[in-house]
Amino acid sequence: MKSKKKLGAHISIAGGVQQAPLNAAAIGASAFGMFVKNQRQWKTGLLSDESIRVFIERCAQYGFSSAHIVAHDSYLINLGHPESSGLAKSRHALLDEVKRCQQLGIQLINIHPGSHLRLMQIDRCLRRIAASLNHILGKTHSVKILLENTAGQGSNLGYEFEQLAEIISQVEDSSRIGVCLDTCHAFAAGYDFRDQASYDSTWKQFDRIIGRGRLCALHLNDAKSAFNSRVDRHAAIGQGFLGIKAFSLLMNDPLLDGLPMILETPNSQHWREEIRLLYELQRGSYD
Ligand SMILES: [Zn+2]
Numbered sequence: 001m002k003s004k005k006k007l008g009a010h011i012s013i014a015g016g017v018q019q020a021p022l023n024a025a026a027i028g029a030s031a032f033g034m035f036v037k038n039q040r041q042w043k044t045g046l047l048s049d050e051s052i053r054v055f056i057e058r059c060a061q062y063g064f065s066s067a068h069i070v071a072h073d074s075y076l077i078n079l080g081h082p083e084s085s086g087l088a089k090s091r092h093a094l095l096d097e098v099k100r101c102q103q104l105g106i107q108l109i110n111i112h113p114g115s116h117l118r119l120m121q122i123d124r125c126l127r128r129i130a131a132s133l134n135h136i137l138g139k140t141h142s143v144k145i146l147l148e149n150t151a152g153q154g155s156n157l158g159y160e161f162e163q164l165a166e167i168i169s170q171v172e173d174s175s176r177i178g179v180c181l182d183t184c185h186a187f188a189a190g191y192d193f194r195d196q197a198s199y200d201s202t203w204k205q206f207d208r209i210i211g212r213g214r215l216c217a218l219h220l221n222d223a224k225s226a227f228n229s230r231v232d233r234h235a236a237i238g239q240g241f242l243g244i245k246a247f248s249l250l251m252n253d254p255l256l257d258g259l260p261m262i263l264e265t266p267n268s269q270h271w272r273e274e275i276r277l278l279y280e281l282q283r284g285s286y287d
């Protein structure tokens, strides 16, 4: 029987975006994450018609549906930037990335909400993030923006479900907003998944505060940092403080069927093996 879980990893686009579906297929993925431009530069060239055509063609060829491809915004973007020039640059950059998603037929882009850089109150920064999203959603169509929960390291916001809910409540067209849950970040921010009771209670909180229907993707990472440490350090599946039991619970949860589950674990050489291990955690339905 074919697994209903859609597993993959955050795939390299070295050599062009059209390499991503090939790289994903090579590790046995049925979903993947990717940047849509060089993530460490503000400005990069336009996508060529050829790379767009080949990307779309290869996704179809290898059976990657747009529901299982999640773009990731570049690390420079801060939609809650306390200074106007940094804010304008960030909004412009994400707008460009969402438009790239439209060109590539990608329907989901995952973002880190934003950081106050210790120059702004949390509430004001959350309002600013929502205003940035309204600006970008107003100038684009069809692509859904997923807010990723953070570990709360430094001044990064989005480490409490309440903060994500607050941003969403201030977005005018919230039908185009979803959430991507990163297991390492959640654990580092004090949300536990290590046994059935804590697993159930974390999802219950998620449902009460954000709403289960918002969940569009997951980042599967074990944690090198301790529970509630607010430190963002990913570990290989089963080799961190979160542990293999948490991933077994995730892989056997029917509520996560069909959602892209993307590894961002440290060693890309091990992704194929990690994906295989995760499928093996599924009771009886491994294919
Ligand atoms: Zn991320």
Ligand SMILES: [Zn+2]
Residues within 6 Å of the ligand: 148, 182, 219, 264
């Ligand atoms: Zn992540």
